Amino acid sequence: MSFHGVKIFASLCLAIPIAAQGDTPFDAAAAFGARPSVANLSLSPDGQRIAYVVPTAGQGSAVYTLELTKGAAPRAALGADGKPDRLGECDWVSNLRLVCVVYGVVLSDRRMLQPVPFTRIVAVNADGTNLKLLSTKADNYTRGFALGGGAIIDWLPDEENAALMTRVYLPDDHVGTRLGSASKGVGVDWIDTQNIHTRQIEPPRLDAVEYISDGRGAVRIMGLRSKSDGGHQDTGIINYFYRAQGSREWQKLADYNWVDRTGFKPWAVDRERNIAYGLGKQDGRLALFKVALDGSLREELVYARPDVDVAGIIRIGRRKRVVGVSYITDTRSRVYFDPDAQELAADLSKALPGSPQVRIAGASVDESKFLVIAGSDQDPGVYYLFDRKAKQLQTFFVVRSQLEGVKLASMKPVNYPARDGTLIPGYLTLPPGQENAKGLPAIVLPHGGPGARDEWGFDWLPQYYAARGYAVLQPNYRGSSGYGDAWFEENGFKSWPTAIGDVLDAGHWLVAQGIADPAKLAIVGWAYGGYAALQAAVVEPTLFKAVVGIAPVTDLDALKEQHRRWSDFNLVSKQVGDGPHVREGSPAMNADKIKVPVLLFHGTLDHNVDILQSQEMASGITKAGGRCELVTYNDLDHYLEDSLARTEMLRKSDTFLRQAMGM
Numbered sequence: 001m002s003f004h005g006v007k008i009f010a011s012l013c014l015a016i017p018i019a020a021q022g023d024t025p026f027d028a029a030a031a032f033g034a035r036p037s038v039a040n041l042s043l044s045p046d047g048q049r050i051a052y053v054v055p056t057a058g059q060g061s062a063v064y065t066l067e068l069t070k071g072a073a074p075r076a077a078l079g080a081d082g083k084p085d086r087l088g089e090c091d092w093v094s095n096l097r098l099v100c101v102v103y104g105v106v107l108s109d110r111r112m113l114q115p116v117p118f119t120r121i122v123a124v125n126a127d128g129t130n131l132k133l134l135s136t137k138a139d140n141y142t143r144g145f146a147l148g149g150g151a152i153i154d155w156l157p158d159e160e161n162a163a164l165m166t167r168v169y170l171p172d173d174h175v176g177t178r179l180g181s182a183s184k185g186v187g188v189d190w191i192d193t194q195n196i197h198t199r200q201i202e203p204p205r206l207d208a209v210e211y212i213s214d215g216r217g218a219v220r221i222m223g224l225r226s227k228s229d230g231g232h233q234d235t236g237i238i239n240y241f242y243r244a245q246g247s248r249e250w251q252k253l254a255d256y257n258w259v260d261r262t263g264f265k266p267w268a269v270d271r272e273r274n275i276a277y278g279l280g281k282q283d284g285r286l287a288l289f290k291v292a293l294d295g296s297l298r299e300e301l302v303y304a305r306p307d308v309d310v311a312g313i314i315r316i317g318r319r320k321r322v323v324g325v326s327y328i329t330d331t332r333s334r335v336y337f338d339p340d341a342q343e344l345a346a347d348l349s350k351a352l353p354g355s356p357q358v359r360i361a362g363a364s365v366d367e368s369k370f371l372v373i374a375g376s377d378q379d380p381g382v383y384y385l386f387d388r389k390a391k392q393l394q395t396f397f398v399v400r401s402q403l404e405g406v407k408l409a410s411m412k413p414v415n416y417p418a419r420d421g422t423l424i425p426g427y428l429t430l431p432p433g434q435e436n437a438k439g440l441p442a443i444v445l446p447h448g449g450p451g452a453r454d455e456w457g458f459d460w461l462p463q464y465y466a467a468r469g470y471a472v473l474q475p476n477y478r479g480s481s482g483y484g485d486a487w488f489e490e491n492g493f494k495s496w497p498t499a500i501g502d503v504l505d506a507g508h509w510l511v512a513q514g515i516a517d518p519a520k521l522a523i524v525g526w527a528y529g530g531y532a533a534l535q536a537a538v539v540e541p542t543l544f545k546a547v548v549g550i551a552p553v554t555d556l557d558a559l560k561e562q563h564r565r566w567s568d569f570n571l572v573s574k575q576v577g578d579g580p581h582v583r584e585g586s587p588a589m590n591a592d593k594i595k596v597p598v599l600l601f602h603g604t605l606d607h608n609v610d611i612l613q614s615q616e617m618a619s620g621i622t623k624a625g626g627r628c629e630l631v632t633y634n635d636l637d638h639y640l641e642d643s644l645a646r647t648e649m650l651r652k653s654d655t656f657l658r659q660a661m662g663m
Helices: 028-033 173-179 339-351 460-467 496-512 528-539 556-562 569-576 580-584 587-593 612-623 643-660
Strands: 039-043 049-055 061-067 075-080 086-094 097-108 114-125 151-154 162-169 185-192 198-205 208-213 219-228 233-242 251-257 265-270 275-282 285-292 299-303 310-316 321-328 332-336 357-363 369-376 379-387 392-398 411-417 423-429 440-444 471-475 516-526 547-550 598-603 628-633
Touching: 028 460, 028 643, 039 357, 039 369, 049 086, 061 086, 061 097, 075 086, 075 097, 075 114, 151 208, 162 198, 162 208, 185 208, 198 208, 198 219, 208 265, 219 251, 219 265, 233 265, 233 569, 251 265, 251 275, 265 310, 265 321, 275 299, 285 310, 310 332, 310 357, 321 339, 332 339, 339 357, 339 369, 411 471, 411 496, 423 460, 423 496, 440 496, 460 471, 460 516, 460 643, 471 496, 496 516, 496 528, 516 528, 516 643, 528 547, 528 587, 528 598, 547 643, 556 569, 556 580, 556 612, 580 587, 587 612, 598 612, 598 643, 612 628, 628 643
Parallel strands: 039 086, 440 471, 440 516, 516 547, 547 598, 598 628
Antiparallel strands: 039 049, 049 061, 061 075, 086 097, 097 114, 151 162, 162 185, 185 198, 208 219, 219 233, 233 251, 265 275, 275 285, 285 299, 310 321, 321 332, 357 369, 369 379, 379 392, 411 423, 423 471
16 A cells, blocks of 8 residues: 555564574574564553564564453554665554554655655554554645655543644645645644544644644644755754743744754653753753743753763653653663652662663553563663553563574773873673683774764674674764763864774774784774774774775765755755865775775665765775775665665675684
C-alpha cells in the first residue's frame, strides 16, 4: 500500500536473529554488524500491551504488538521494506491503536539529484487493520515537496484515539478548500487517528518550526525561524512566543541561537506550575532553567554543573512531565527533582544492581506499570516491565540477541595529555581478557559531529574491534560538545588544528603507555570522525599505519557547496569559514601527503555527507600514487542501516587493517 511515497504493509513474519550457539564459530562481524534485534518498545496506556520494532531484510522493519497475558503471541501490525520507507518510533495513541514514524531518503530531481530525507506519520490498529496516513498529503504537489511529515506533540490521554500533531501544508488546490490557497507552513491539528477527522488548533505559519503543548491539549509555546536574505536563509535563531493560561494571544518568550547556543531554548511546559523548562547558559555551559509563563517571565536556575553541560531532561508518563535532568561526565548521571520519580529510580537501581544505566522508557496512564531499559558498556540492554504495585520486574527482550552469551569488553574512562598539556577525556576499550596486555594492535576512533561526543555504554563499533583483538581509544577532542563553550572552541572545522592535534595525541599516548604496538596503530572514523582520520594522516603521515573512513568529509569547500540550494547554506558556510584553513584542512586537497593505505565506505544516498566527498578523496590518493579503495553501498544513507552492509564493512575493515599492518 502506498500513501504518496509512503509504502507500507501490514503483515510480516517475526524475524529476530538468534545468537550462534554450540560449536558454531562466532562470527563477530555478523554479530556486531547486525541491527538491534528489537527496538523502540512502547507500553499501552492501560499497561496491558507492548509494541516493538524488529529488523527485516535490508533496511526493512516490522512492528509487532504483544498482550501481556500468559500464552499471548505477537501480532504483526505494520511493516516497511526499507525501499525507501523505514519504521522509526511507534507509540500507542489508545490501548488498541499505534502511531508510527515512517522515514527514509530519496533521490529528488528537485534538488539536482541530491538525496533528500523525509518523514511521514501513520496510524494503525494493533492487529494491522485501518491503516491511515496522518501527515498532510503534500508529496506530489506542483508547488513543493514536504520533507517533514509532522510530529505528535500531545497524546491527549483523556481522548480515545486522538492526538495533537504538527502538520505541514503547501499552497495547493488540494488544501485550498480548507485553508485558502495562500496557506502554507507548519500548523497544529487535533486529529482523530481512526477516521482522520481534524480540527485546526493553530493555523499554518510559514516559518513555524516548533510547537510545545502543556500535556493537556493546550499549545503554550511556538517557535518561529528567523530568516535573512529575503526570507530564504536561516539565521540560526528561533524566536519563541508563549501564551498565558487561558489566553490565545502570543507574547514574546525568548530567542535561541542554536549555532552558539545562546538565549533560552524551551523544552517543555509544566501546566500546574505554569512554567517552561529549557536550556540556557550558566558560566559558558548549558544549564536547565525554568521561566514563568504568567507575564513576568521570571527566570530561575533549576540545575547546572561546573564541569559539563546539562545533557537532557527526564520525562515520565503519557503527559511527558519533567521530573529531572541528566548530564555526562565519565558516565551519564541522572538527577531527579520530583520525589516520586526519585523513589522510583532508586527502587529500579536496587532491583538491577548490575546495570548502572537504567532508564524509564514508558509508563501506563496511572503510572502503576513502567517500561524500563537497563544496560552497561558490557550489556547492550534489556527491556523490563516493572509493576510498581506488585513490586515485580519482568524481563522482556534483550536489545541484541546476537550477542547473548558473548563476553564483551569493558569501556574505561581515561584522560591523556595533549601536546599543550591539556587533559583530553576519552574511553579506552581493551580486548576481553587482555586488560593488562601491552603492545596490542590499536585503533584511535574519533567520533562524528564534530558537535557531538562519545559516551560510556555499549557501542557496537569499538566492541567489534576489541573482539578482534584491538585496543580502541575514543577521544572527546576539543571541538566535542558537552563540555561547554571553551572546550567546543569555534568547532572542529574552524578549529581543526586543535581537534586533529588532540586526535593525534591519542595515538601518541597509546604508544607511550605501551598499550599500542607503534607498528600496528591505525585510525578509524565515521563522518567527522572519518575526516579526522584522514586529516590526521595528512598532518602526521607516519603515526598511523592505516586509515578507515566511513562517510567522511574530505573537502570543506565542497561541504559548503552541498548546502548551496538549502536554507542553511549561510550557516554551514559560517561553520566551515573562509581562509587558508579551508584548503589546509581538506584531506582531498592534500591527498599527496597521505602515505598509508586508506579504505573508504560510503552510501550512495548519503544526505549528510555527499558520496562525492569519498569519490574525490579516492581519486586524489590514487592520482598521487597512493593506495585507496572505496566501497559504495547503493541506496543506503549516512548510517548504513543494513545488517549485511554493516557486516561486510566490519569484515572488510578488519581484513584491511591486518593486511596493512602486517598482522
